Amino acid sequence: MASNETATRTLIATARLNRPAARRIYWAIVIVVVIVFSLAFLGPLYWMVTGGLKSAHEIAQIPPTLFPKHPGLENYSDAWAQLSLGRLILNTLYYALGALAFQLVLDIGAAFAFSKLRPLFGNIVLGMMLATLMIPSTVLIIPQYVTVIDLPIFHWHMLDSPWAIWLPAVTNAFNIFLLKRFFDSIPSDLLAAAAIDGAGPLRQLWSIILPMSRPIIGVISIFSVTAVWKDFLWPLLVEPSPENRTVNVGLYAFSQGITQNVLVAGAVIAALPTIAFFLVFQRNIMSGLTTGSLKG
Structure with missing residues (x-):
């Protein structure tokens, strides 16, 4: 009772x-x-x-x-024509999906290593990565811009290229931490049983970890895409050419020459892809809310 x-x-x-x-x-x-x-x-x-x-x-x-x-x-038709929203949305979608692809590959690999492989000094490296979350993003603008102009060792000039957006997006300590915490909740007995059957670390990641991690991957995907889509200052600095602008930079560039109602209509059109992306992954996110609540 x-x-x-x-x-x-x-x-x-x-x-x-x-x-x-x-x-x-x-x-x-x-x-x-x-x-x-x-x-x-x-x-x-x-x-x-x-x-x-x-x-x-x-x-x-x-x-x-x-x-x-x-x-x-x-x-809305005037905004589409006057603002060249088709090109701006395609540019932003290209940058966002590229950043998402790199984040899923590299961040999942790093989180899997920290959680299951447990390398030497792994906790120290993870702590140093999480410490970067305490640094305001505006403080990092200048060193990141200097790095993009002349990438150390390789001496690559990445202005007006998608790499200027993709590479900084990969270094996301928060996403790595979220993935690691989710991987920690997956029983190690499953990986041990797979290892007995001859599965190596990559096979364990592909066949066991990833299928069970769809909810958190959906969350990370939304974070990654929306972060690139809504960013303004960084694309304004590293993509100065009109043909390489993102949608936010394009709306700002054309804001002085059009009426406010057309600009607002353009903002509505620019927001539709992120809303659609959220609706696609909504089911995975909602299923992630109950992950671990059932007892077998």
Whole structure:
């Protein structure tokens, strides 16, 4: 009996929730909290979508209108044509998927080594990598830019090339740490049984670790793609040519010559690929929330 009560215990006792007055107060608080957070997250998105349907005069009106008076889709077609969004989105998609591919290969390999192979001084190296998370990203802009201009040892000049975005994206200590913590939760007995059957480390990684790690790989994929997609300062520095611009840099470059409603419509179009990417991996992320909660 006591275990059942403990299992269902919440912040508010069940006996109090059974009272009509307490139940009304409880649900009123829940509804208010849900509405406030929904407005905080969906409000800017709603303004952006409806702003792309307004005229140039209406979008600059103060106070702003809640609904477009004469909604139309011509702003979106104008934004696609005037901003060259097709090329900008393809450039950004190329950079984002390339960074994702390098991160999945190198970060998964590093996390597997730290978690299961346990190299000499592995914990010290991992600690030094995690220490870099304490350094503000803006502090690293200058040394990274100097490195991109003249890569040490090889002396490669990587400005206006995708490598200027791909290589810095690979050095992500946070993703390596997330992958390592997930790999730590996979029983080592499975790898030992595979080793008895003759499977080497690469075979164990491919046949055992990766199939069980789809939830965390989905999370890492979203982090990687959105980090490149929303970045502005670094692509502005390392991709100065107009034909190599990312979508954010392109929107900024053309922002002075077009009306605000067309620019907002362009921002909506630029956000659609990341939303679609999230929806593709949503199932893996939701399944990751319950990973390890079932007892066999």
